[in-house]
Amino acid sequence: MLQSALMNVMVKAARRAGRSLKRDLGEIENLQVSLKGPANFVSLADKRAEDILYEELSKARPGYGFFGEEGGNREGTDKSHTWIVDPLDGTTNFLHGIPHFGVSIGLQRDGVLIAGLVYNPANDELYTAERGKGAFLNDQRLRVSGRRQMNDCVIACGLPHIGRGDHELSRREMAALQPKVAGLRRFGAASLDLVFVAAGRIDGYWERNLQPWDIAGGQIIVREAGGIVSGIQGDDDPLATGDVICGNEFVHAELVKILKPLG
Ligand code: 2AM
Ligand code: CA
Ligand code: CA
Ligand code: CA
Numbered sequence: 001m002l003q004s005a006l007m008n009v010m011v012k013a014a015r016r017a018g019r020s021l022k023r024d025l026g027e028i029e030n031l032q033v034s035l036k037g038p039a040n041f042v043s044l045a046d047k048r049a050e051d052i053l054y055e056e057l058s059k060a061r062p063g064y065g066f067f068g069e070e071g072g073n074r075e076g077t078d079k080s081h082t083w084i085v086d087p088l089d090g091t092t093n094f095l096h097g098i099p100h101f102g103v104s105i106g107l108q109r110d111g112v113l114i115a116g117l118v119y120n121p122a123n124d125e126l127y128t129a130e131r132g133k134g135a136f137l138n139d140q141r142l143r144v145s146g147r148r149q150m151n152d153c154v155i156a157c158g159l160p161h162i163g164r165g166d167h168e169l170s171r172r173e174m175a176a177l178q179p180k181v182a183g184l185r186r187f188g189a190a191s192l193d194l195v196f197v198a199a200g201r202i203d204g205y206w207e208r209n210l211q212p213w214d215i216a217g218g219q220i221i222v223r224e225a226g227g228i229v230s231g232i233q234g235d236d237d238p239l240a241t242g243d244v245i246c247g248n249e250f251v252h253a254e255l256v257k258i259l260k261p262l263g
Contacts (some may be wrong), residue, residue: 004106007128016102017049017087018121021094021103024048025122028095038163041091046070049087049103057083057105064107071215082119084216089118090189099123104191106216113239116220118191127195127221135198135224136181142226144248145200145255153251156185156193165209171262173206174260194218198225198248199236204247204255208232212234212239219246228252232260 003011014061023247024031030042044131050070058066065082066074075220076148077081083105088094099122107115118127127142135142147153150254160170185192185202193205198221215238221230227248231241234256238244245255 003128007130008033009057010105010107010115011126011128013053013060014117015121015124016056016120017052017103019145020052021045021047021088021101022121023084025094025097025099028097028152031095033095038093039161040164042070042248043091043095044072045094046088046091050085052103053083053085053087053103057064058187067212069211072125079177080110084108084212086191086213086217089214091189093188098188099159100187100192101189102191102195102217104213106213108216110244113220116217117218118195118221120192121200127198127218129221129224131220131224133224135221137195137199142198142221142225143200144197144222144225145203145251146248147203148250149158150180150251151182152252153181153203154183154201155181155247155251155255156196156202156205158190158193158210159186160209164213166263169208170258172228172262175253175261176262180258191218194229194244194246195221198222200225204245204251206232206243206245206255206259208243210238210242212242212245215239215242215244219244222246230256232256234260 063078065076068085086104103119229246232243
C-alpha cells in the first residue's frame, strides 16, 4: 500500500498517541480518573493522547480545524478542513485494563469525510481509509463480510450508559435481534466496532447516542470496505444524528428493517 502524505501525518500522530496510551495502561492507578457525567470517565491518558494528536496534526496541517472529545472545538483559519478526533475511544475498557480501545481520527473537507484512521495500540492494528482508495488493516485490503443470512451473522451493539439514552428501547432492540442472529456482542469501543465491520469480523453493528468523534474515523473505513453506514432511518447521516447502523448491504438493510420501527 502506497501511503499518501496526508495518511502519513495521521499515522504518525496516532502511533505517538498510541505509545502514550500504552505507557499509561501500565499505570492506571496514577491516571487521576474523573467523571464528566454519570459513568462518563475521563483520565490523564485521554488528555495526554489528545494533546499529542493536536500537536502532531496542527504542526503538519496548520490552519485545519480540530474537534476533539477532550479539547472541544478549536476553529482553524482553513474553514474547509476539520479533524474529528477521539484520542481514547473505550475509556471504560482502558481503565479496567481491557486491551480493546482505539485512537480515532477523521478528516472532513467541506463537510465530507475524506480520510479516516482507527488504531488499537494494544495489538498494533491500524485501520485506514481515504475516499476512493479503499480501506486497509495495516497493509491488507479490507472488505465487509458477504453473509446474507441473519442467522449466520454476528452483530455488535452499544448499550445506553447510566443516565443517558433510552434503556427501554435498548431492551426492545436486543429482544428483537437476539433470536434472529448467530451472536450479539458488546465490545465497548464504537470506533473498533465500525472497523470490525469493515474487516468482516462482524457482520453488522448498531448503537445510539454516539458523538461525531466516536464515528468519524471508522465511518469512512466501513464505506471504503464496501459497507453501508447510516443512522437509524437507513439513509440519514450518523454524524448528524449520533445513531449508527452499519453492515454489508444485506445486513444493513435487515438491521434497518428490524430497528427503525422500534423508535
Ligand atoms: P469513550 O470511551 O470515548 O467515551 C461505547 O458504547 C461508546 O460510548 C464508546 O465509544 C465510548 O466512548 C462511549 N461512552 C462510554 N461511556 C459513555 C458515557 N457515559 N456517556 C457517553 N458516551 C460514553
Ligand atoms: Ca469519553
Ligand atoms: Ca468515544
Ligand atoms: Ca474518548
